[in-house]
Amino acid sequence: MRRRKTGSLERKKGLYGYLFTAPFIVGSLLGVVYPIVLSLVYSFGNLVPQDVGYRIDFVGFQNYSDLFTVDPDFLRQLVETLQRTLLKVPVAIVFSFFLACVLNSEFPGRGFARTILFMPLILFSKPVEILLSKDTLSTQMASKSADASVMISERFVSALEEAGIGEGLMNFLTASVDNIGNLLYISVIPTIIILAGLQSVSRSLYEASYVEGATAWEVLWKISLPMISPLLLVSVIYCVIDSFTGVENVIINRVSYECFTAFRFGSGSAVAWSYIVVVLAIVGIVFAIANRFVSYDN
Amino acid sequence: MQSAARKAKLYKASLNLAVNIVRWAFFGLIAFVVIYPLFTEIVTVFMTKEDTYNMAVRYIPRNFTLKNFADAWDSLEMEKTYPMTILHALVVTLLNVASCTLVGYGLARFKFALNKPLTLLCVLGLVLPPDLLQIPLFNFFRNFNLFGLIPLLNHGEPLNFIDTMVPNIVLAAVAAGFRCGLYILIMRQFFNGMPKEMEEAAAIDACGPIGTFFRVMLPGAKTMMITIGLFSFVWIWTDCDFNYNFMRQANILPVLLRDFNGTTADATIVDQTSLSLQAYAGILFLVVPLLILYLFTQRYFVESVERSGLVG
The missing domain is CATH 1.20.5 (Single alpha-helices involved in coiled-coils or other helix-helix interfaces)
Known part of the structure; x- marks a missing residue:
């Protein structure tokens, strides 16, 4: 049997798709495709600056083969980044979901709690970091109170040592305390996305389920979670990408160093390209897996 | 009982x-x-220089002063810088929200050949290290010729848009600015979760796709639009990639703070202590407007929005 041709209504609707996405069709060509093609070209050569502009000496796959066979650091850095991301993302997502649920419930001081939660996004930004690098005073101010605080933390550590827990556990405890700030920072955006998602869930759904005798716990799993699952997927993608491209990421810093400090655009682009392929593969896998659990309403 | x-x-x-x-x-x-981590800085900014040398003063200033703010204000010319920075962030944010909402809706609700490739490009744009974008985009806006059209009108010279707001505005309008891929993905996923019945009901009532978008879908998307607007404002306000690249000389706060050197009473002596104190004031100049903005917008995360209009 011959397949029926797609209805003209469907095709007409498709045209509206082009209309709505028209800005990004232009934008992606300018902001994504053009730079990415250019850097792909760079990655197969060495850029030589000249009086006017630059010249590219093509070297084939030299930059890539150097990266994977000669360079001692790249593969190690790649594996370390992957490991860190795998550990960080699930923790961050569960934490954000928990925070968003707590902040969505009614309690006195909720406004304050929400503001506190939002602050890492502003306080740990790049301009603040730059300003603090000009600062010579804070160490002096901190040293005034250092005696007290150092003693407390040292006592705490020695108390833990006396309690006889192993060194591994010690390191784990101190590392996780050190990482709370990091965790809070990465959780800000997912928490706000999830919170906004929870706010957009129709209240009648909750009313209906409570009338049917559902407990809060059941409502959480059967109403809230499925309803915000599309946004949960974006949060996961965001966390993965943020972990791969954040300022503290060694490979991103390396691209920046190669391009702007050492002026080796060729090898910098090769690093970036190898990295992008790996990251995209991971994002693709995450997307494919997570998308099965997302309930879309169509 | x-x-x-x-x-x-x-x-x-x-x-x-x-x-x-x-x-x-x-x-x-x-x-x-x-x-x-910033507690010392926040309390020290209210101290005079003498207080910082005084071993007895830790957290509570003995000589409370606002001089550090005044000095930093003068040095950064805040009466000119704030309006400029706010205007810049506001224009970029509004354009970002408008373009990303449209694109997100298009990707969520219509089947067409470019749907999947565009979604992939969204993710790709986020994954790209910002450094890779800098040079091509800088060249594009430095010698802006629009396929050779501009030189015909402008005596053979391309236009130079560096150090103006134009690059950021153009990129925001075409949804290719800083982190726009994320905003598009958020809106796409949000509209994906909207009930299909709403669209069908609108279609039966003879509402075309454009009318459906503006009259049926947009009112329910208010919370989400405010969310991406908030992200966009905060990120363009504190961004150091696009701003440093396109507006290296412009009078906007993140750029000025990079080269911040404070004002000193005696210009010949580099006074590290007053510089530090003024840098703390600069941090507050940067942070406080965002906190105020957040206090206003967080109201919208509190009201539950009845988005579906469907019962049951």
Whole structure:
């Protein structure tokens, strides 16, 4: 049997798709495709600056083969980044979901709690970091109170040592305390996305389920979670990408160093390209897996 | 009978209080972790130079002063810088929200050949290291010729848009600015979750796709639009990639703070202490407007929006 041709209504609707996405069709060509093609070209050569502009000496796959066979650091850095991301993302997502649920419930001081939660996004930004690098005073101010605080933390550590827990556990405890700030920072955006998602869930759904005798716990799993699952997927993608491209990421810093400090655009682009392929593969896998659990309403 | 009811009420109230205390303790802890790294800076900014040398002064200034703010204000020419920075962030944010909402809706609700490739490009744009974007985009806006059209009109010269707001505005309008891929993905996923029945009902009432978008879908998307607007404002306000690249000389706050050197009474002596104190004031200039903005917008995360208009 011959397949029926797609209805003209469907095709007409498709045209509206082009209309709505028209800005990004232009934008992606300018902001994504053009730079990415250019850097792909760079990655197969060495850029030589000249009086006017630059010249590219093509070297084939030299930059890539150097990266994977000669360079001692790249593969190690790649594996370390992957490991860190795998550990960080699930923790961050569960934490954000928990925070968003707590902040969505009614309690006195909720406004304050929400503001506190939002602050890492502003306080740990790049301009603040730059300003603090000009600062010579804070160490002096901190040293005034250092005696007290150092003693407390040292006592705490020695108390833990006396309690006889192993060194591994010690390191784990101190590392996780050190990482709370990091965790809070990465959780800000997912928490706000999830919170906004929870706010957009129709209240009648909750009313209906409570009338049917559902407990809060059941409502959480059967109403809230499925309803915000599309946004949960974006949060996961965001966390993965943020972990791969954040300022503290060694490979991103390396691209920046190669391009702007050492002026080796060729090898910098090769690093970036190898990295992008790996990251995209991971994002693709995450997307494919997570998308099965997302309930879309169509 | 009555006392049993009262007991149950008391039990419920005390349970509520206990839960609240746990919540407060939890958020108190988070507040400590978040604020502590900058606590010294925030209290020291109100001190005079003498106070910082005084070993007896730790957290509470003995000679309370706003001089550090005044000095930093003069040095950054804030009366000109603030309007400029706010205008820049506002224009970029509004354009970002408009373009990303449209694109997100298009990707979520219509089947067409470019749908999947465009979604992939969204993710790709986020994954790209910002450094890779800098040079091509800088060249594009430095020698802006629009396929050779501009030189025909402008005596053979391409236009130079560097150090103006144009690059950021153009990129925001075409949804290719800083982190636009994320905003598009958020809107796409949000509209994906909207009930299909709404669209069908609108279609039956003879509402075309454009009318459906503006009259049926947009009102429910308010919370989400405010969310991406907030992200966009905060990120363009504190961004150091696009701003440093396109507006290296412009009078906007993140750029000025990079080269911030403060004002000193005696220009010949580099006074590190006053510079530090003024840098703290600069941090507050940067942070406080965003906090105020957040206090206003967070109201929208509190009201529950009835988005579906469907019952059951």
